[in-house]
Amino acid sequence: MELKQIKYFMEVAEREHVTEAALQLGIAQSAVSRQIFNLEAELEVDLFIREGRNVRLTPIGKIFYEHMKKASMVIENARREVMEYRDPEKGTVHIGFPSSMAAYTIPMAISAFRRVYPNVKFNLTQGFYYQLIERVIKGDISMALLAPLPGNREKIRGDILFSENIVALLPMDHPLADRSEIEINDLKQDAFVLFPEGFILRSIITDACLKLGFEPNIPFEVEDIDSIKGLVSAGLGVTLIPEITLVDHLPRNTVKIPLRDSYMRRTVGVISSSERQLLPAEQRFYEFLKQFFNRIERYKD
Structure with a gap:
């Protein structure tokens, strides 16, 4: 053969x-x-x-x-x-990430890395949580940024990079728009704009609502984080969203309000296959991610 x-x-x-x-x-x-x-x-x-x-x-x-x-x-x-x-500074990093990290987290990390290793290339794959895990296991991609970091799971290993708050994003004319903070329970009468079934952020939010005794009304489901923000901006509903997705600016006609529900935080981490070694450039980027976000977390403290 x-x-x-x-x-x-x-x-x-x-x-x-x-x-x-x-x-x-x-x-x-x-x-x-x-x-x-x-x-x-x-x-x-x-x-x-x-x-x-x-x-x-x-x-x-x-x-x-x-x-x-x-x-x-x-x-x-x-x-x-x-x-x-032969030349590890010219390799290619195959990495996946969810929609919520597309606008800020991934670009920020790659930009910082490329300032040190300008010749390393990136093959970027956007997907949802469980899809990215399976693609790492199958070897379609070498690593993925995920939130939250999966618990004990066969065939993958991972490291927590940082944790972040989930906040409420409301239309500017919402009755609670002038509050300094709110509880999830305050939104039980509202229409929610969320990711579809199968997205981990959707599960985090709906599970939190169910624990508080109500099932959220979800008339709008979209797969893109910017579309979610746009629908809230148009006054069509409210959402709960990772604070990092609002770091650059708030959508027009919206307000960001912290949640008193202290458990509404999520870990952000990086995973790779436990059955395969990362290639040199990928291993270099993996280690860089840990050091990079560790420095940011120390600075925030």
């Missing part, structure tokens, strides 16, 4: 079309077909079902594909690691 055969097999499997795979690979269709035939002959199984010009994986072909996908990732990581060890 040759690496070239695996490369051709993966391309055909993903495109389900030999001609399109050959065009992508920049070689003749006959060469692709011949390598696939040789691979099947060596394995003594049919990997594809031929349907005219299209192909699809057989059951054993699907199993073989999943193994080869993992093997290809190992080979690519090995290639990247060798290149980075």
